[in-house]
Amino acid sequence: MKRPYAALLLCLAVNVHAASLPATVVQELKNAHIPRSGIAVEVREVGKHAPLISINAQRPMNPASTMKLLTTYSSLDLLGPAYTWKTEAWIDGELKDGVLDGNLILKGYGDPKFTIEQFWLWLSELRARGLREIRGDLILDRSYFDLPPYDPGAFDADPVRAYNVGPDALLLNFNTLRLRYMPDGIGLKVVTEPPLDGMTLHNQLTPNNEKVNCDNWDDLFQVQPQGDSVVLQGDYPMGCGEREQNLSVMPHTRYVGAVFSAVWKELGGTLQGKERDGVVGTGAKLFSTHRSEPLSSIIRDINKYSNNVMARQLFLTLGETVPVAKDNEPPTENEPASGVAATQASFPENEEWTGRMSIERSVLAMQLWLARNHLHFPELVLENGAGLSRNERISVASMDKLLQLAYDDPLSAELQASLPILGVDGSVRRRLKDSPAASHAHLKTGTLEGVKTIAGYVRSKSGREWIVVFYINHPYAKAGQGAQDALIEWVARK
Known part of the structure; x- marks a missing residue:
């Protein structure tokens, strides 16, 4: 009777320990007015069975762009780092x-x-x-x-934004036009790249010399595509100097x-x-x-700069790993598929398995891959594999398992090299630049309205490797970056 009782106490002790957050993280969440119910956290030393911290770990959460970790890692395994288009x-x-x-x-x-x-x-x-x-x-x-x-405007009613470009089998230059705004004395010159034959740019911008917040420099004017014309209307903040933006202005x-x-x-x-x-x-x-460039190069752009349309293209390419079966029946695995579902539709019963790639086919490819790797993610919902979605879901526990599997993979170096380096490059180049944690973490971030996420690897000062996943799904999520940074610094000191 003593041994089971001791085991129960040990289990309870582990759970209590795993449920605790560092005081600095708790304070940052309090400052941001984000309750415990709005977060999910998992911290685990690589190779260890029990997590160091586990908060709401099984809860389905919107991962934003950290979903790209699933897409890019599975593609390395399924397609290989030398794959080209x-x-x-x-x-x-x-x-x-x-x-x-x-x-x-x-x-x-x-x-x-x-x-x-x-x-x-x-x-x-x-x-x-x-x-x-x-x-x-x-x-x-x-x-x-x-x-x-x-519909490129369906997500946030801003169809010209580069992140809203839809996938296409013949995607050229991300389907974007670069507009470079160059203040010249009292005037403003606007240059477009690349050259578009037949396109006319109507620059109706008024130079504005008032002081503005240059973080939102493009909020003062509108870019309106009208057929083969692009019309610029509003004020340009001259004090912000030369700026550029990439926009999608044509089908x-x-x-x-x-x-x-x-x-x-x-x-x-x-x-x-x-x-x-x-x-x-x-x-x-x-x-x-x-x-094309090889996959190993492509995933660096996808992860370091969180390129959505590239991730969507890659996700659709995963469908190539599902072969065309006899009598047009979709192939199956001996093992049951993991619980991943598509939000758009399940695969139609009478659909022919042709050589064309579809969302449904890519979802099936992911199901088969998860099953082969004994990953059971019953909460997983896939829509486009990029994370630019209100519907995609995964738990931090599942993301932790994915990162553990990836760490032990022979291609681990390729995946980690694709992740932004804390305080150095990519989407985390400005975070914790002056912290001892800088350069000691490879982390993928995600941001949507009401969503702030981060997931990846942190090396602590003792030389140990840690998996850190911290998701915030809450109306005040944008203010939660301080809590995520506090957790990273805490782990880096261990």
Whole structure:
């Protein structure tokens, strides 16, 4: 009878210990008016069974951009760090003496980072291969992704923001236009990059010399896309100096067409037709293939700079790991799938398993991957794999298990190298810069209205490695960064 009683006391002692928060964290939460019910915390030394701190650990929470940890780590395991995306150029017609009597077709396969620089080099290669004049149309084959209609303003009614760009099989330069605002004496010059053929910029901004908070410098004016025009209206705070912003001002097809026309002209090429959506026909011939940067490089941009559309592209690519089965039946695993669910829809019973990528297919890929790794996350809800969602959910206990599995993985170095370094770079470059904890933590952050999250690894002064997950879901979440920083510093001192 003594041994079970002693074991019970030990269990209770562990639970009490695991339920305690450092006094500095408690005070910061009090200052921010965030109650214990609005947080979830898990702190565990790497390799240890019991957590050091565990608060509301099983509760489903909105993880914001820390959901990218699940997407990027699973992709390293499923696709491999050397995985690359292709983009193809096909010619539909006869090419003779540099003249294509027909259409040029560009087919995308979801490259998350097909930049304007890479596009320019690829079009230069098409010129070098002998293509000069296109007497037909520019056809854009975006069929590799099978997606429902996307409203970029649905999330927060701000459709021009770069973080609201939707995924696309032929995503070019994140579908964004960089606007650079340059005060010049008493005037204001606005420069756009990249060049967009046919686009007109109407700068109606009024220079404002009043003192303003430059953290919100772009709140004084509006950027309004109107067809092939972009209108700037309002005041520009001259005291904030030169600034820039990346905005999405055109639909994907029009944007690719505008960039292609501008670059193609610069390279000495001509296009008689116009851009339009279509697919590669049976009579077309493959002309050139562009290859992306490797996955190991892509996930660094996704995690360090929390790039949402890149994460969405990667999440959709996970569907490639679900093979097409006989009789169009979705494949199954011997082990039961973990409890992950899609918010949009479960996979339709009569849907054909074609070569096209969809949210449902990627969710199934994640289910199978979790099951193979014996990860049971019954609370997990996936919508886009990027965390830009009001619906996605995961518990801090599940995130802790994921980070433990990743730490023991042979590819652990690749994942950790993709995470922002505290006080050094990425989304945590300004946090705890003068603290002893600076440079001693690799952490992914997440921020939405009412959500403030952080998850990753902290190395303490004793040389021990810790997993830290701290989620805040509360109307005052924005004020909770001090509590998260206090916890990081506390762990770093251990």
